[in-house]
Amino acid sequence: MALIVHKYGGTSMGSTERIRNVAKRVAKWARAGHQMVVVPSAMSGETNRLLGLAKELTPQKTENAYYRELDMLAATGEQASSALLAIALQAEGIESVSYAGWQVAVKTNSAFTKARIESIDDQRVRADLAAGKVVVITGFQGVDEDFNITTLGRGGSDTSAVAVAAALKAEECLIYTDVDGVYTTDPRVEPEARRLTTVSFEEMLEMASLGSKVLQIRSVEFAGKYKVKLRVLSSFTPWDIDLQEEATSGTLITFEEDEKMEQAVVSGIAFNRDEAKISLVNVPDRPGIAYQILGAVAEANIEVDMIIQNMSKDGHTDFSFTVNRNEYAKAVDLLKSKVLPALGAKDVVGDTKICKVSIVGIGMRSHVGVAAKMFRCLSEEGINIQMISTSEIKTSVVIDEKYMELAVRALHKVFDLDQVKA
Amino acid sequence: MALIVHKYGGTSMGSTERIRNVAKRVAKWARAGHQMVVVPSAMSGETNRLLGLAKELTPQKTENAYYRELDMLAATGEQASSALLAIALQAEGIESVSYAGWQVAVKTNSAFTKARIESIDDQRVRADLAAGKVVVITGFQGVDEDFNITTLGRGGSDTSAVAVAAALKAEECLIYTDVDGVYTTDPRVEPEARRLTTVSFEEMLEMASLGSKVLQIRSVEFAGKYKVKLRVLSSFTPWDIDLQEEATSGTLITFEEDEKMEQAVVSGIAFNRDEAKISLVNVPDRPGIAYQILGAVAEANIEVDMIIQNMSKDGHTDFSFTVNRNEYAKAVDLLKSKVLPALGAKDVVGDTKICKVSIVGIGMRSHVGVAAKMFRCLSEEGINIQMISTSEIKTSVVIDEKYMELAVRALHKVFDLDQVKA
Numbered sequence: 001m002a003l004i005v006h007k008y009g010g011t012s013m014g015s016t017e018r019i020r021n022v023a024k025r026v027a028k029w030a031r032a033g034h035q036m037v038v039v040p041s042a043m044s045g046e047t048n049r050l051l052g053l054a055k056e057l058t059p060q061k062t063e064n065a066y067y068r069e070l071d072m073l074a075a076t077g078e079q080a081s082s083a084l085l086a087i088a089l090q091a092e093g094i095e096s097v098s099y100a101g102w103q104v105a106v107k108t109n110s111a112f113t114k115a116r117i118e119s120i121d122d123q124r125v126r127a128d129l130a131a132g133k134v135v136v137i138t139g140f141q142g143v144d145e146d147f148n149i150t151t152l153g154r155g156g157s158d159t160s161a162v163a164v165a166a167a168l169k170a171e172e173c174l175i176y177t178d179v180d181g182v183y184t185t186d187p188r189v190e191p192e193a194r195r196l197t198t199v200s201f202e203e204m205l206e207m208a209s210l211g212s213k214v215l216q217i218r219s220v221e222f223a224g225k226y227k228v229k230l231r232v233l234s235s236f237t238p239w240d241i242d243l244q245e246e247a248t249s250g251t252l253i254t255f256e257e258d259e260k261m262e263q264a265v266v267s268g269i270a271f272n273r274d275e276a277k278i279s280l281v282n283v284p285d286r287p288g289i290a291y292q293i294l295g296a297v298a299e300a301n302i303e304v305d306m307i308i309q310n311m312s313k314d315g316h317t318d319f320s321f322t323v324n325r326n327e328y329a330k331a332v333d334l335l336k337s338k339v340l341p342a343l344g345a346k347d348v349v350g351d352t353k354i355c356k357v358s359i360v361g362i363g364m365r366s367h368v369g370v371a372a373k374m375f376r377c378l379s380e381e382g383i384n385i386q387m388i389s390t391s392e393i394k395t396s397v398v399i400d401e402k403y404m405e406l407a408v409r410a411l412h413k414v415f416d417l418d419q420v421k422a
Numbered sequence: 423m424a425l426i427v428h429k430y431g432g433t434s435m436g437s438t439e440r441i442r443n444v445a446k447r448v449a450k451w452a453r454a455g456h457q458m459v460v461v462p463s464a465m466s467g468e469t470n471r472l473l474g475l476a477k478e479l480t481p482q483k484t485e486n487a488y489y490r491e492l493d494m495l496a497a498t499g500e501q502a503s504s505a506l507l508a509i510a511l512q513a514e515g516i517e518s519v520s521y522a523g524w525q526v527a528v529k530t531n532s533a534f535t536k537a538r539i540e541s542i543d544d545q546r547v548r549a550d551l552a553a554g555k556v557v558v559i560t561g562f563q564g565v566d567e568d569f570n571i572t573t574l575g576r577g578g579s580d581t582s583a584v585a586v587a588a589a590l591k592a593e594e595c596l597i598y599t600d601v602d603g604v605y606t607t608d609p610r611v612e613p614e615a616r617r618l619t620t621v622s623f624e625e626m627l628e629m630a631s632l633g634s635k636v637l638q639i640r641s642v643e644f645a646g647k648y649k650v651k652l653r654v655l656s657s658f659t660p661w662d663i664d665l666q667e668e669a670t671s672g673t674l675i676t677f678e679e680d681e682k683m684e685q686a687v688v689s690g691i692a693f694n695r696d697e698a699k700i701s702l703v704n705v706p707d708r709p710g711i712a713y714q715i716l717g718a719v720a721e722a723n724i725e726v727d728m729i730i731q732n733m734s735k736d737g738h739t740d741f742s743f744t745v746n747r748n749e750y751a752k753a754v755d756l757l758k759s760k761v762l763p764a765l766g767a768k769d770v771v772g773d774t775k776i777c778k779v780s781i782v783g784i785g786m787r788s789h790v791g792v793a794a795k796m797f798r799c800l801s802e803e804g805i806n807i808q809m810i811s812t813s814e815i816k817t818s819v820v821i822d823e824k825y826m827e828l829a830v831r832a833l834h835k836v837f838d839l840d841q842v843k844a
Contacts, residue, residue, distance in 0.1 A: 019479065057506060058512065065512060076498035079495075080498045082494070102524070149525075
C-alpha cells in the first residue's frame with residue numbers, strides 16, 4: 001500500500017463520460033489498497049472559454065488588478081472539475097472530498113497568472129487519507145498570503161500534482177495525459193518518433209523547457225528538487241486494464257543515470273513555436289547594460305529564454321533575447337518607453353516568426369562534436385541559424401519558423417532516433 | 423455620498439454584453455460619488471449547467487459529502503461572474519476587486535446547498551471602499567467554520583446582497599432583476615397585474631414565502647431583521663438613465679406602515695407550484711406525535727411549510743404537511759423507513775399535483791371577512807380547497823394544481839387589484 005498521486009489533464013476530464021472513466025480508474029487504484037490523491041485540470045476548453053469571456057470585456061491589460069481577476073476567473077475551471085470528480089468517485093462507492101488550492105492550502109507568491117508554489121500544508125489531506133478518503137485537489141491554483149486566488153499559468157496542474165506529491169512524500173506521481181509517454185520528438189511532426197520507456201530527469205527538464213508539451217517545465221523542476229518519481233502515461237487505455245500493466249506503462253522520469261536503459265547520445269528533439277525574438281540594435285557596450293535591459297523586463301514579470309550579446313564594434317553591440325510570443329508586445333512596449341531612452345540605444349527590432357529547435361541528450365556530456373553534427377545537418381538542408389544556445393546536455397538553435405518541420409525530421413534521422421535501441 | 427449595494431440576477435449577467443451594461447450602470451453610481459458594493463448571480467444558465475453535469479454523473483444522492491461537492495461545483499458560477507464584472511468595471515476605468523464568499527469572509531453554518539449566513543466580516547471590504555474601489559462579492563455562497571464552501575440555495579444571491587448591506591450598514595440595497603418591481607400578482611398569469619410602488623416588509627415577507635419569485639424569502643427576513651432598505655427594480659432600463667429616476671423606480675420595501683401609500687385590504691396574490699402534500703393516515707393521537715413526525719423531517723434538513731392536524735376520531739388522527747417537491751421523495755422515504763414503524767401509523771399518502779394560492783395584505787389586520795370572501799370566490803369557481811392556513815396578514819389555500827391560474831385571476835379581480843389606487 002502506497003500513497004500515489006494521479007494527475008489528469010483537461011482532455012481526460014473533457015466530459016462527464018470521461019470523468020466517470022477517471023473515477024473508475026482511480027477507484028481501481030484505491031481498491032488495490034493505495035492511498036489516492038488526484039489532481040485534475042479543468043474540463044478541456046473550459047479555461048479558454050472563461051478567458052475568452054474576459055477578452056470580450058476588455059483588450060489585454062497589464063495591471064496587476066486585472067491579472068488578479070483573471071485568476072479568480074480561471075480558477076473556477078478546476079474547482080468545478082474537481083467537485084465533479086469527487087462526485088463521480090462517490091458514485092463509484094468511494095468516499096471522496098475535493099479541495100480548492102486555498103483550502104489545502106497550496107500557498108503561492110502573488111505573481112498572478114504565473115504564481116509559484118511556496119508551501120503546501122499536508123495536514124487536512126493526510127487526515128482524509130487516513131480516514132480512507134480519496135482526496136481531489138484542484139490543479140493550477142493556490143492562494144497568496146493575502147488570501148487572493150492565484151494560478152500557476154498554463155499547464156500548472158502538472159506542477160500542482162508534483163508539488164502535492166512532494167509535500168505528501170508520495171511513492172509516485174502519475175501524469176495521465178493524451179499521449180502515452182515521452183517521445184524522441186512530436187509524432188505529429190515526425191511519424192518515426194519513438195516512445196522512451198525512461199528518460200533522465202535532466203533530459204526531461206531540457207525537453208520540457210524547450211517546448212515539448214508533455215510536461216510543464218516547473219513540474220519537472222519540482223520533481224527534480226524533491227525527488228518525486230514521475231511517470232507520464234496515457235489516460236486513454238481502458239480504465240480496467242491490469243493495474244500492474246498500467247503502473248509500468250508510459251515513460252518514467254528517473255533520477256539516477258544508471259537506471260536509464262537507453263544510452264543514446266541524443267534522446268530527443270524538442271521544438272517550440274511560442275517564442276519571439278527581440279533585438280536592441282547599437283547598444284553602447286558598457287558594464288551593466290544586460291542588467292539595465294533584462295532587469296526592466298524581469299520586473300515586468302516577463303520571462304526571458306535565450307540571451308545573445310554580439311561582439312562589440314565601435315563601442316556598440318547588438319543585444320538579442322527571446323520571450324514568449326504572448327508577452328512580445330508588452331516587452332517591446334516596455335523597451336521602447338523605458339529602456340531605450342535611458343540606454344541611448346538606437347532601435348528595437350523584433351521577429352515573431354521564429355522557432356527554436358533543440359537536441360537533448362545526457363550522452364552529449366561525454367561525446368564531442370554533437371553540436372557540430374547538428375549544425376552540419378541544418379546547413380545541408382539550407383536552413384539559416386539565427387541564434388545558438390547550449391548547455392551541458394542540449395543545443396538549441398533559433399531558425400525561421402517555416403523550416404521547423406524540416407529541421408526536426410532531418411535531426412531525428414541524423415541522430416538515429418528512429419532506430420529502436422537494444 | 424452613500425454606501426449602496428447593488429444586486430444583479432443571472433439574466434442581468436447573462437452575457438459579456440450584459441455584464442458590460444451592469445458595469446456601466448455601476449460606474450455611473452460610483453462616479454456620482456457613492457461607495458459601491460455589487461453582488462452578482464452566476465451568468466444565467468450556468469448554475470443549471472453545472473448541476474446538470476453532476477446529475478449526469480450520479481442519480482440524486484442524499485449524503486452530506488455529496489451536497490458538499492455540489493456546493494464546491496455551483497459556487498464557481500458566481501466566482502466567475504464576479505471576476506468578469508470586476509474586469510468589466512476596470513475596462514470602464516473604475517478600480518474594482520472581486521471576492522468569493524470565503525475571502526470576505528461570509529461565514530455560514532454547514533448546511534450544504536442551503537446554508538445560512540452567520541456573520542460577515544466587513545474589514546476587507548471597508549478598506550477597499552475607503553481606497554475608492556468598487557467591491558464585487560459573489561452572491562449565493564459562503565464558507566463554514568471548517569473552510570468548506572457552502573451555498574445558500576437557489577435565489578441565495580438576494581440574501582447575500584441584503585446580508586452584505588446589513589453588515590456594511592448600507593444606505594440602500596437595490597435588487598436589479600428581470601421584472602421592474604413587485605406586482606399584485608405574476609403578470610404572466612394575470613395580465614391585469616399592477617406594479618406596487620411600495621410594499622410593506624411584512625407583506626413582502628408573506629409574498630416571498632408564498633412563492634412570489636421576485637425576492638428570496640430569506641433576503642426579506644434579513645432585510646427586516648437588520649432594517650435594510652430594499653428596492654426591487656429593473657436591470658433592463660438603459661444604463662445611462664438619470665440616476666435619480668433610477669433610484670426611485672421599481673418597488674420599495676418599507677418598514678413603517680405609514681410610509682405605505684396604497685392602503686388596499688389585499689396587496690397581492692401569491693402562488694406556488696413547488697410544493698407537495700404529505701399525509702400520515704390514522705396516526706395515534708397522543709402527545710408528542712407532531713414532534714415525532716416533524717422532528718425527524720427537520721433533522722433531515724427538509725423544510726416544512728403548511729402543517730395541518732385533523733380532529734381526532736377514535737383516538738386516531740390524520741396529519742398533513744407540505745414540503746418542497748424536490749424533497750418530496752426524500753421525505754416520504756424517511757417517513758416510511760423511520761417514522762411510520764415507530765409511530766404505528768397506517769400509511770403515508772402524498773400528492774405532488776397541488777399548488778398554494780394566497781392573498782396577502784397588511785389591511786387584513788383591520789378588516790374582517792377577507793378570508794371568507796376568498797373562500798366564496800373559489801367556491802363560485804368550483805375549486806375545492808384541500809388545506810387552509812392563515813396568518814395575521816395572509817390566507818393560503820392548497821388546491822389542485824390545474825386550477826391555479828383560474829384561482830389567481832378570480833381572486834385578483836375580486837379584491838380589485840386591477841384597479842389603480844389613488
